[in-house]
Amino acid sequence: MKRLFIATLAVFAAAALSAGTVNYTADNETIFQNPERGFITMIGGNLSESKPYGVKGQESTLESHMSKDKISIVLVHYYLSNYRTTATLPDKVLNGFDEDMQVLRQKGMKAIIRFSYANGTYDNNGVESGKDASLSIVQSHINQYKSHWQANADVIFVFQAGIVGAWGEWYYTDNFGNKQDKMNADRKAVVDALLEAVPSDRMIQLRTPLFKTSYMGDTKALTSEEAFTGSPRARLGQHNDAFLYDYDNMGTYTDTAKQKPWLAQETLYVPIGGETDIRDVNLAKKWATYDKTIAEMSRLHWTFIQSGYAEQTTNYWRENGTFDELNRRMGYRYQLVSGTYGEQAAAGGKLSVKIQIRNAGFAPLYNERPAYIVLKNGTKTYKMKLKSDPRRWLPNGVVTTIDEQLTVPSNVPAGTYQLYLYLPDAYTSIASDARYAVRFANNDIWDSSTGMNKLNASVTVTGGQTPPEPEDGVVLPATLNKENVEAYSSDMTWYNTDYFDFGPNDAENLDRWAEWKVVLRYPGEYIVSEKGYYPNGHNYSLQLLDDGNEVSSYTTEPTWASEEQTITQDAKWNLNDVAQGTYTLRVKNAATWGQPKLQSLTLEYDGELPVIEAVETTKNDALFNNQAYDLLGRSVDASYQGIVIRNGKKSLQIAR
Numbered sequence: 338m339k340r341l342f343i344a345t346l347a348v349f350a351a352a353a354l355s356a357g358t359v360n361y362t363a364d365n366e367t368i369f370q371n372p373e374r375g376f377i378t379m380i381g382g383n384l385s386e387s388k389p390y391g392v393k394g395q396e397s398t399l400e401s402h403m404s405k406d407k408i409s410i411v412l413v414h415y416y417l418s419n420y421r422t423t424a425t426l427p428d429k430v431l432n433g434f435d436e437d438m439q440v441l442r443q444k445g446m447k448a449i450i451r452f453s454y455a456n457g458t459y460d461n462n463g464v465e466s467g468k469d470a471s472l473s474i475v476q477s478h479i480n481q482y483k484s485h486w487q488a489n490a491d492v493i494f495v496f497q498a499g500i501v502g503a504w505g506e507w508y509y510t511d512n513f514g515n516k517q518d519k520m521n522a523d524r525k526a527v528v529d530a531l532l533e534a535v536p537s538d539r540m541i542q543l544r545t546p547l548f549k550t551s552y553m554g555d556t557k558a559l560t561s562e563e564a565f566t567g568s569p570r571a572r573l574g575q576h577n578d579a580f581l582y583d584y585d586n587m588g589t590y591t592d593t594a595k596q597k598p599w600l601a602q603e604t605l606y607v608p609i610g611g612e613t614d615i616r617d618v619n620l621a622k623k624w625a626t627y628d629k630t631i632a633e634m635s636r637l638h639w640t641f642i643q644s645g646y647a648e649q650t651t652n653y654w655r656e657n658g659t660f661d662e663l664n665r666r667m668g669y670r671y672q673l674v675s676g677t678y679g680e681q682a683a684a685g686g687k688l689s690v691k692i693q694i695r696n697a698g699f700a701p702l703y704n705e706r707p708a709y710i711v712l713k714n715g716t717k718t719y720k721m722k723l724k725s726d727p728r729r730w731l732p733n734g735v736v737t738t739i740d741e742q743l744t745v746p747s748n749v750p751a752g753t754y755q756l757y758l759y760l761p762d763a764y765t766s767i768a769s770d771a772r773y774a775v776r777f778a779n780n781d782i783w784d785s786s787t788g789m790n791k792l793n794a795s796v797t798v799t800g801g802q803t804p805p806e807p808e809d810g811v812v813l814p815a816t817l818n819k820e821n822v823e824a825y826s827s828d829m830t831w832y833n834t835d836y837f838d839f840g841p842n843d844a845e846n847l848d849r850w851a852e853w854k855v856v857l858r859y860p861g862e863y864i865v866s867e868k869g870y871y872p873n874g875h876n877y878s879l880q881l882l883d884d885g886n887e888v889s890s891y892t893t894e895p896t897w898a899s900e901e902q903t904i905t906q907d908a909k910w911n912l913n914d915v916a917q918g919t920y921t922l923r924v925k926n927a928a929t930w931g932q933p934k935l936q937s938l939t940l941e942y943d944g945e946l947p948v949i950e951a952v953e954t955t956k957n958d959a960l961f962n963n964q965a966y967d968l969l970g971r972s973v974d975a976s977y978q979g980i981v982i983r984n985g986k987k988s989l990q991i992a993r
Contacts, residue, residue, distance in 0.1 A: 454468065547596075
């Protein structure tokens with residue numbers, strides 16, 4: 338009897354495994370690009386009005402490193418040596434930063450940002466130079482860059498404090514206490530200014546542990562509870578530009594017995610990365626062996642390191658296999674272990690999901706990133722956000738179990754859907770770009786076209802009704818923005834997640850445009866509102882086009898605004914004489930000056946839209962022949978069964 342009972346349990350267990358559980362095969366060999374982790378290269382330069390870029394013009398260098406070492410982040414080091422005594426930076430230099438970040442968007446990359454004034458040259462006596470700027474000039478420059486940093490947060494991975502001393506490494510300095518190894522008042526003021534100016538969801542790396550503890554005034558390590566809260570303690574990380582040099586020395590640590598355990602706790606929540614300064618191959622063979630390198634990176638949760646500097650060490654790593662192992666494991670390396678999924682769910686109901694994820698990398702993620710379970714059937718996808726935070730999927734082989742009940746969207750049509758796991762970027766400007774989505778290290782699950790990871794499981798959704806295809810366009814009244822834009826001129830530049838920039842300079846202000854496909858269902862007068870930033874003034878021209886021919890136009894009043902704001906126009910756009918139908922709405926700058934940035938344009942119907950009256954049931958052929966819409970405003974025909982709106986009245990349409 339006992340033997341029979343055990344056999345029966347085994348049968349039930351096997352049935353459960355085959356029905357709803359999937360086991361995944363880890364890929365521990367493939368080296369591939371993943372956002373915000375891995376080897377990096379450094380580019381940049383000494384800024385001037387004639388050369389205001391650090392990235393633009395060096396695209397081939399980026400492409401070479403992307404191909405060779407699968408890099409996804411680049412250290413962009415800007416030198417402001419030419420403006421060490423100048424309080425106001427030229428607009429060309431400031432705008433050059435925006436153009437650099439646009440290059441990175443085009444390449445699918447992100448930046449580590451560092452600014453400094455002194456490039457580490459030597460004087461006639463062989464003394465290293467620390468010719469940086471005074472605190473007041475530093476604060477002025479940071480304040481000028483603030484809006485540019487904020488506007489490009491989507492493609493910035495992390496900041497390095499920089500600013501002070503040779504190479505921005507806080508040691509040789511003319512203005513901030515030469516060769517000091519901890520904070521003084523002026524250094525603290527630099528950190529304060531950076532914390533205020535750098536986007537609040539981005540972290541800042543300091544050169545040594547002592548700089549952070551002396552800034553905080555204690556030696557408490559960051560805890561899980563305070564992590565990711567936006568406090569200074571939660572935003573200050575580390576960069577080590579002498580990794581493994583003499584193993585413990587080279588100015589990084591003052592007490593390794595205390596500081597390394599402290600740093601190991603900190604780097605679960607704030608990033609560490611940098612470079613090695615071992616420029617002698619014999620010393621590399623002594624201090625940077627495979628075992629020492631892997632152990633140190635694993636212990637301290639390294640996310641990135643330079644691939645080229647110092648080449649005596651990185652070439653040694655390439656020869657003995659260390660380089661490839663680091664390229665696989667630096668930062669995060671998420672792997673699916675197993676997943677158990679409900680096989681059936683109702684639209685609007687619950688779907689059970691239990692997934693085990695191993696992080697085989699040295700570190701976790703640090704910037705906020707959503708995780709979705711996606712239902713996919715052909716080109717139709719429906720996302721369900723997990724409560725689990727990918728930043729807390731701990732490294733070095735730790736397995737995290739996600740066990741959640743997800744709500745299936747109520748508008749999911751009945752059918753069978755494949756399940757995917759999707760970790761896109763948190764910024765909408767690049768969220769749909771698959772290059773910024775996280776790839777899991779498993780065999781045969783990555784879809785490079787969508788940035789999603791196939792879970793090799795399906796679910797049957799019941800209770801939903803297959804809706805008709807939506808009309809081709811945004812139904813007016815509506816707000817038009819980046820999310821629903823149809824097209825824009827080829828040289829249109831996104832400066833952050835929301836803005837269209839309509840003029841890089843006065844000569845080009847009329848050459849840029851953005852357009853939306855819109856559906857005019859309710860002719861009448863419309864109130865026009867615009868949200869954006871207009872420091873030098875502007876006025877927009879709006880055109881309603883039908884097959885390229887203008888049907889109606891509207892020009893806004895000239896406006897100046899020193900900060901982002903919403904402006905509602907006094908004059909209404911009269912569309913009473915425009916027939917119902919689908920049109921193109923194009924927006925351009927109407928002036929040769931201004932360089933405005935548009936976030937959104939709203940057209941509000943001036944009057945009462947048709948009133949939806951009491952529900953009535955009809956089988957009347959005459960009513961069926963009139964145009965009807967479902968509750969989402971989509972055209973339906975007589976085959977549709979459900980509540981429709983026809984001639985301003987709501988009715989329940991049933992089969993004849």
